[in-house]
Every structure is written in structure tokens, then in C-alpha cells.
Amino acid sequence: MDLSLETRTEGDRTVVVVGGEIDVYTAPKLREQLIDLVSSGAYHLVVDMESVDFLDSTGLGVLVGGLKRVRAHEGSLRLVCTQERILKIFRITGLTKVFPIHATVDEAVSATD
Amino acid sequence: MPTVELSFTPLPAHVRTARLIASTVGRRVGLDESLVDEVRLAVGEACARAVGVQRSGGQADDVVVAFSDDDGMFTVTVHDWAGAGSEVEMPDLVEATEDLDEAFHPGFGLAVVSGLVDDVEVTSGEPGTVVRMRWPLSSSVSS
Numbered sequence: 001m002d003l004s005l006e007t008r009t010e011g012d013r014t015v016v017v018v019g020g021e022i023d024v025y026t027a028p029k030l031r032e033q034l035i036d037l038v039s040s041g042a043y044h045l046v047v048d049m050e051s052v053d054f055l056d057s058t059g060l061g062v063l064v065g066g067l068k069r070v071r072a073h074e075g076s077l078r079l080v081c082t083q084e085r086i087l088k089i090f091r092i093t094g095l096t097k098v099f100p101i102h103a104t105v106d107e108a109v110s111a112t113d
Numbered sequence: 114m115p116t117v118e119l120s121f122t123p124l125p126a127h128v129r130t131a132r133l134i135a136s137t138v139g140r141r142v143g144l145d146e147s148l149v150d151e152v153r154l155a156v157g158e159a160c161a162r163a164v165g166v167q168r169s170g171g172q173a174d175d176v177v178v179a180f181s182d183d184d185g186m187f188t189v190t191v192h193d194w195a196g197a198g199s200e201v202e203m204p205d206l207v208e209a210t211e212d213l214d215e216a217f218h219p220g221f222g223l224a225v226v227s228g229l230v231d232d233v234e235v236t237s238g239e240p241g242t243v244v245r246m247r248w249p250l251s252s253s254v255s256s
Contacts, residue, residue, distance in 0.1 A: 054132075057225045093228065
């Protein structure tokens with residue numbers, strides 16, 4: 001399965017719904033999307049990963065890059081993920097300390113700290 | 114003798130094919146279902162690293178992946194031809210995020226492999242790097 005991306009606005013948050021596989025081939029598409037959003041002034045991002053089937057280190061690198069971009073504007077990047085096989089990759093890499101990870105989009109959108 | 118050998122031009126699009134073959138061959142030789150995701154991710158990372166180092170070095174030869182089941186183990190080796198000195202160190206990932214750009218970072222993928230796989234061996238030299246990963250097989254299926 002290829003990568004699918006949809007964005008919507010909820011209040012001052014922009015929700016990016018990602019589906020399919022984020023890997024060395026498809027990650028550039030996600031990177032472009034995140035860059036475009038930040039360039040257009042969206043600094044509070046919620047990346048919904050519930051429909052992601054596969055994530056590799058290239059995808060992690062793109063998410064870290066997105067986090068750095070929004071932080072440069074005092075923004076935030078929150079993840080929504082409950083899938084154990086995806087969460088495992090964040091744990092192995094220690095990135096659970098870097099990203100706030102939420103169980104639902106509603107929880108991520110209403111989070112303030 | 115490998116059960117299956119795959120060679121592919123060093124293009125990111127082919128890494129997915131390598132992952133699919135890894136999970137298919139793994140299941141075929143009796144890999145426990147709980148390890149299939151791990152194998153798929155680890156093989157994908159090793160192949161993405163090989164593609165990355167070959168592309169950055171302008172080396173167009175095929176990346177070679179060999180899958181075999183010997184002595185109750187499923188062994189996957191990923192060979193690149195990027196020569197000695199292609200980046201193989203495994204950085205501390207949280208430290209790496211401090212100055213990580215989105216650019217391809219070969220050491221990052223290997224760090225994921227070493228975090229995932231208990232039995233992994235990385236040998237670097239001429240003509241390139243070999244990443245060898247092994248997993249125990251729960252049952253033996255004739256191949």
C-alpha cells in the first residue's frame with residue numbers, strides 16, 4: 001500500500017491523517033506535506049497514525065524534522081497512535097521522550113501542555 | 114545455499130519489495146508470526162541503508178539480499194557495494210535527534226536494526242558492508 005495523506009483543521013490545530021506505509025520511498029511525500037503546512041502558517045500539528053501499516057527510520061526522521069520546524073515557531077507536533085507495532089519503533093529509538101503520543105485525535109487536539 | 118536470493122538496483126522503491134519477500138520467505142520457512150513484523154522492519158532498514166550508502170557514493174551495482182534457513186535459524190544478509198568506510202556506526206538515537214536533519218542517515222537505520230534484532234552482525238570492508246541478521250525458527254518446514 002502506498003502513502004495516503006489528508007489534512008483538516010480543528011480549531012488552531014491542523015490534523016494530518018496518514019495511511020499506508022511510511023518508508024524510504026514514501027517519506028519524502030510526508031516531508032513535503034509537513035513543510036508546506038509550516039510554510040503556510042500551521043504550527044500546531046497532530047499527525048494521526050492510526051492507519052499507518054508500516055513506519056521505518058526514514059519516516060521517524062521526517063517526523064523529527066517536522067517537530068523541529070514547528071518548534072522553530074513555538075508550535076507543537078503531536079502523534080496519535082495506539083498500534084503496538086508502530087509504538088515499538090518509537091520506544092526502541094527513544095523517541096517516546098521526544099513526541100507526545102496520544103490515543104485519540106480528540107485527546108491530541110485538546111492537549112495544551 | 115540461500116533459500117531465496119534477491120538483487121535489486123539501489124532505488125528506494127525496491128526496498129518495499131525486499132520487505133515483502135522477507136516476510137513471505139520467513140513465513141514459508143516457519144518463522145513465528147510474532148517475529149514477522151520485526152523481520153520486515155529490520156530487513157527494510159538494512160536495505161534502505163544499503164540503498165542510501167550506494168546512492169550517496171554513486172555505486173549503481175545491485176544490492177543483494179539472501180534469505181536462508183539453516184540449523185533452525187532464519188538468516189538474512191544484506192550486501193552493499195559502497196566500499197569500506199560507508200557509515201556503519203550506530204548512534205544514540207535520542208542524541209541524534211538533536212541535530213538530525215530529514216536527510217537520509219544510514220546509522221539511524223542500523224540503530225533501529227540493532228535495537229530490534231538480538232542476533233545481528235555488521236561487517237564493513239571491501240567491497241562493502243554486510244548486515245547479517247538471524248532469528249530462531251519455531252518450526253521446521255521443508256523448503
